[in-house]
Amino acid sequence: MNVILLEKIQNLGNLGDLVVVKPGYARNFLVPYGKAVWATDEARVKVDERRIELAKLEEERLDVARAKSDIIPSELLVTRKAGEEGKLYGSVTALDLAEILNARGIAVGRSEITLPQGPIKEIGEVTVDILLHPEIRCTILVKVIEEA
Known part of the structure; x- marks a missing residue:
């Protein structure tokens, strides 16, 4: 099953990557939790358009994690x-x-x-x-x- 990642996932891929995962993993975890979308032509276009916005969100998550690690x-x-x-x-x-x-x-x-x-x-x-x-x-x- 092909999905496009909306954030970096350990041992799977980075933001915007097209990856192949088992259907249950995509259906029960990645898609419902907003970590990925189904890999359709429309989704690819939307992810390409949103890549900058998603990269900014990922950078914010990284900054929050760095701040937590300091305290x-x-x-x-x-x-x-x-x-x-x-x-x-x-x-x-x-x-x-x-x-x-x-x-x-x-x-x-x-x-x-x-x-x-x-x-x-x-x-x-x-x-x-x-x-x-x-x-x-x-x-x-x-x-x-x-x-x-």
Whole structure:
């Protein structure tokens, strides 16, 4: 299925690129979320006309991501109840980290946070990636400590 990208998508293409994707990916994600349009002759003409406007929008998104990356802390301290041997009651998920950052005034969605080994289930330190934009990646150190 051919679509024309309206923004840069990691591992797929850049703004205005004609790419071939699976029908479900186009139908369920790219087109509904405004990341791509179906590749018709009319769409190609419209995208060519709007390319400058779309490039400007993409640059604004990049600027917002750069601004976020400047205010994201390098370390994040999380307290949780833990049992013997440092096992947490529950876990620390990407949603928990997003809520902590949002409470500090930094708008980050849980889908932007990547936990390398899945949810954190033990006391300790874990390096977490935050993908703010396909070109902007932040790395933070999450320190999980036992609640007193």
